[in-house]
Amino acid sequence: SQTIHQWPATLVQPVGSPLSLECTVEGTSNPNLYWYRQAAGRGLQLLFYSVGIGQISSEVPQNLSASRPQDRQFILSSKKLLLSDSGFYLCAWSQGPAELFFGSGTQLSVL
Amino acid sequence: AQKITQTQPGMFVQEKEAVTLDCTYDTSDPSYGLFWYKQPSSGEMIFLIYQGSYDQQNATEGRYSLNFQKARKSANLVISASQLGDSAMYFCAIRRGAGSYQLTFGKGTKLSVIP
Numbered sequence: 312s313q314t315i316h317q318w319p320a321t322l323v324q325p326v327g328s329p330l331s332l333e334c335t336v337e338g339t340s341n342p343n344l345y346w347y348r349q350a351a352g353r354g355l356q357l358l359f360y361s362v363g364i365g366q367i368s369s370e371v372p373q374n375l376s377a378s379r380p381q382d383r384q385f386i387l388s389s390k391k392l393l394l395s396d397s398g399f400y401l402c403a404w405s406q407g408p409a410e411l412f413f414g415s416g417t418q419l420s421v422l
Numbered sequence: 423a424q425k426i427t428q429t430q431p432g433m434f435v436q437e438k439e440a441v442t443l444d445c446t447y448d449t450s451d452p453s454y455g456l457f458w459y460k461q462p463s464s465g466e467m468i469f470l471i472y473q474g475s476y477d478q479q480n481a482t483e484g485r486y487s488l489n490f491q492k493a494r495k496s497a498n499l500v501i502s503a504s505q506l507g508d509s510a511m512y513f514c515a516i517r518r519g520a521g522s523y524q525l526t527f528g529k530g531t532k533l534s535v536i537p
Binding site: 343356360401 | 472530
C-alpha cells in the first residue's frame with residue numbers, strides 16, 4: 312500500500328532563516344506531488360505541484376520554492392523565511408488527476 | 423476561475439443523527455470533480471468522497487453520501503448516524519476537468535458531534 316511521509320511535524324524558525332521541508336511517498340511510482348499551505352482558520356492553498364522529476368509548477372508567487380530531486384521526493388524550501396510564511400504545510404500525492412492523499416503536515420511558526 | 427463556498431463555519435449534531443454540510447461551487451468548466459475531505463485535530467487531510475460532474479448518480483461511501491445538484495451547483499455532504507469520531511473540520515474541493523491536477527478548497531466547516 313502507498314504511504315506518504317512528511318517531516319518535521321512542527322518547526323519554529325526565526326525570521327530570515329532558511330527552510331527545508333521534506334516529503335516522500337512509498338508504494339507507488341511517478342506520482343503527482345503537491346505542496347499545500349493552510350493558514351489558521353482557512354482552507355488549503357496550492358503552492359506547488361509536480362508531475363515528474365525536475366518538473367515544478369508554481370501557483371502562488373512567494374519566497375518559497377520546491378524541488379523534486381527524485382521520483383518520490385518533494386522538498387519545499389526558502390532561503391529567508393518571512394512572518395507570513397507561518398502556517399500548516401501539507402504534502403500530497405495522486406496518481407493522475409485523481410483524489411489527493413495527504414501527509415500528516417508540518418506546523419511552521421516563524422517568529 | 424473556480425470557487426468553493428462553505429457557508430457554515432460550525433455545525434453541531436447529536437450522536438447517531440444525520441447531518442448535512444453545505445457546499446456550493448462556481449466554475450465555467452463543463453467537466454469537473456468535487457471532493458470532500460475530513461481534517462481531524464491531528465491535522466491530516468482524509469479523503470472521504472468524490473463526485474464527477476457527469477456522474478448520473480450521487481456518490482456514496484459508507485456513512486457518507488454526496489447530494490449533488492448540478493443545476494444549483496451544490497455538492498452537500500451528508501453524514502448518517504454521526505459518531506463522536508466525526509468531529510472534525512470538513513472541506514469541500516473542486517478540480518477543474520479531467521486533465522487538471524489542482525484542487526481549489528473551501529474554507530471548511532467545523533463539525534462537532536454531541537454525545
